[in-house]
Amino acid sequence: MEKVIYGFAYWLALLLFSSVALAKPDGMMLAKVYHQSIKLDDYWVSEKYDGVRAYWDGQQLWSRGGNAIAAPAYFTENFPNIALDGELWIARQQFAKVSGIVRSHHASSQWKIVQYRVFDLPELAKPFNQRLTELKKVIKLSASPYLYLVPQFKVKSHVELAQLLDAYTAKGAEGLMLHKGSSIYSHKRNDDLLKLKQFVDAEATVIEHLKGKGKYQDMLGAIRVKNSAGLVFKIGSGFSDAQRRSPPPIGSVITYKYTGETKTGLPRFPVYLRVRSDARLNKN
CATH class of the missing domain: 2.40.50.140 (Nucleic acid-binding proteins)
Structure with a gap:
């Protein structure tokens, strides 16, 4: 009972400090290309997933271009009623497959193999360091089998980052993402979010x-x-x-x-x- 009460209070708190009403996104935070002039200590690193970018407004999934994504009701029924930013993903090197499922209007059963890998709380007006802490709580409280937290970690040097890129790419990953810990979510492309790939x-x-x-x-x-x-x-x-x-x-x-x-x-x-x-x- 205590966990249920805590969960309700937590969702209510998230909704209260959300500064923008749940709705179609006004653009998404987009990545620039990584460069070595950044202060690497300021950034969190994660895998770059080969999937379809998707924004959950609390009721509906949206594509990066602002079109509604017709996910089946069972896929989103246990998603939280707060905004999330993430990637619809199946597995490494499966972009064509997940893209086909997302675009199809006759693939309801195929959504069972899709995951929504979440990396941000876009309407929480706090630095990414704090958004990440809150996001971990959101995913932990969720009952959805399709909702996953994108693991974020720190890297000590640019040399280590390059080695990590090689290791991830060798396993079939598309690359790495770098997210500045002090950044506020912005609906544009800037150095707060960077992508690193071998090409x-x-x-x-x-x-x-x-x-x-x-x-x-x-x-x-x-x-x-x-x-x-x-x-x-x-x-x-x-x-x-x-x-x-x-x-x-x-x-x-x-x-x-x-x-x-x-x-x-x-x-x-x-x-x-x-x-x-x-x-x-x-x-x-």
Whole structure:
């Protein structure tokens, strides 16, 4: 009985100090790329999950683009009635599968393998150090079998961080995230949240299909794309034969990876990864 009373009081307290009413998110906190000029002691480190970013407003899941996610009632029935920020995830290297389930309107039973991995309390107007403490209590009190806390830990040096990245990547992880402990949740991209991967990825819009040659005759050879900076370039690698026969549509947004930039700012060795099949369902 004492635990029930404590739990009720705790949820009530969380709702009272939430400064914004539960509703569709006004954007989410987005990550910049890690750089060694940061003071590493200030940051918490966690795995970067290869899933679909999702915001729980206390009643409804939302995508990063602001569209409602049609999760089945059984999946969210024991979620707390406070705002959460996290990732819909199945397992490492399973982005296509979880993305397909989240986008489908006929995959209710498949949601049983999906987890909601939570890393923040976005409407709690306190530094991340304190939000993390409160979040641990929220997850502990939850009865949902689909709700998980994202483990956060400290790393002593940039060298250790690089070694950790190699270890996680070798196990199939996408990379690491760094969250500044003193930061207040903001609905924008800044250095309070950083991502670290063995390659850089970005998005661009397909503007042209280029015909293949040789073994790719009568199939796609490359796509011409335009990135957010307005730069136009070609991507010719990373495609399977099936994707070359049915290439990403013109006007679609794709994700690609690259290993740096040329002197003119173009991505070096760009490789196609996937279509961002719904611009409202994205990774962080």
